[in-house]
Amino acid sequence: xxxxxxxxxxxxxxxxxxxxxxxxxxxxxxxxxxxxxxxxxxxxxxxxxxxxxxxxxxxxxxxxxxxxxxxxxxxxxxxxxxxxxxxxxxxxxxxxxxxxxxxxxxxxxxxxxxxxxxxxxxxxxxxxxxxxxxxxxxxxxxxxxxxxxxxxxxxxxxxxxxxxxxxxxxxxxxxxxxxxxxxxxxxxxxxxxxxxxxxxxxxxxx
Numbered sequence: 001x002x003x004x005x006x007x008x009x010x011x012x013x014x015x016x017x018x019x020x021x022x023x024x025x026x027x028x029x030x031x032x033x034x035x036x037x038x039x040x041x042x043x044x045x046x047x048x049x050x051x052x053x054x055x056x057x058x059x060x061x062x063x064x065x066x067x068x069x070x071x072x073x074x075x076x077x078x079x080x081x082x083x084x085x086x087x088x089x090x091x092x093x094x095x096x097x098x099x100x101x102x103x104x105x106x107x108x109x110x111x112x113x114x115x116x117x118x119x120x121x122x123x124x125x126x127x128x129x130x131x132x133x134x135x136x137x138x139x140x141x142x143x144x145x146x147x148x149x150x151x152x153x154x155x156x157x158x159x160x161x162x163x164x165x166x167x168x169x170x171x172x173x174x175x176x177x178x179x180x181x182x183x184x185x186x187x188x189x190x191x192x193x194x195x196x197x198x199x200x201x202x203x204x205x206x
Contacts, residue, residue: 108140
C-alpha cells in the first residue's frame with residue numbers, strides 16, 4: 001500500500017457531552033454519530049469512521065468520554081468498588097492504551113472543549129492529561145472548540161484565550177494553527193467552512 005493510501009488515524013477525545021460526536025458528524029458530513037448535550041455517554045467505545053477526501057484517506061476514532069466508568073451501571077460507590085476489584089479498566093485507562101498503541105497508530109488527536117468553558121482551568125487539565133501524561137508530548141493534540149456562536153468565531157479572542165490557558169496549564173506555548181472551532185448548529189449544512197478548515201489542520205499536522 002502506498003503512503004498516500006495509508007489512512008491518517010485521528011482520535012477525537014474530550015469529556016462526555018462536549019461535542020465529540022457532533023464533530024464527527026461535521027467531518028463526515030452526515031448524522032451517523034449519536035449526539036448528546038448532557039453528561040450521559042452516547043459512545044460506549046471507540047467508534048471508527050472511514051473518510052476519503054481529495055484522494056486522502058482518514059480514519060476518525062470517536063472515543064468514550066474522559067472519566068467515564070467502564071460499566072455504565074457502575075455509578076454508585078459499591079458498584080465502582082466491585083468494578084475496581086474485578087480489575088475493569090476505566091475509560092481513561094482504555095484511552096491511554098489506545099492512544100499509545102501501534103494498531104492503529106494515532107497521528108493526531110482532536111481535543112474537544114465547549115466554547116463556554118474555554119476559561120475553566122479544570123477543562124485544560126484534561127488537555128494536559130491527554131498531551132503530557134497519556135502521550136508524553138509525542139503526539140500532537142489540536143484543540144477544537146465546540147458550540148461556538150458565530151460572533152465569537154469571527155474574532156481572534158477565543159484563540160488567544162485557548163493559547164493562554166494551554167500555556168498556563170501545560171507550561172509551553174502551542175502552535176496557533178492547532179486551534180479550530182465548530183459553530184453551534186442545527187443542521188450539518190449550517191457549519192460553513194469549518195469542515196474544510198479542520199481537515200486542513202489534520203492534513204498539516206498528521
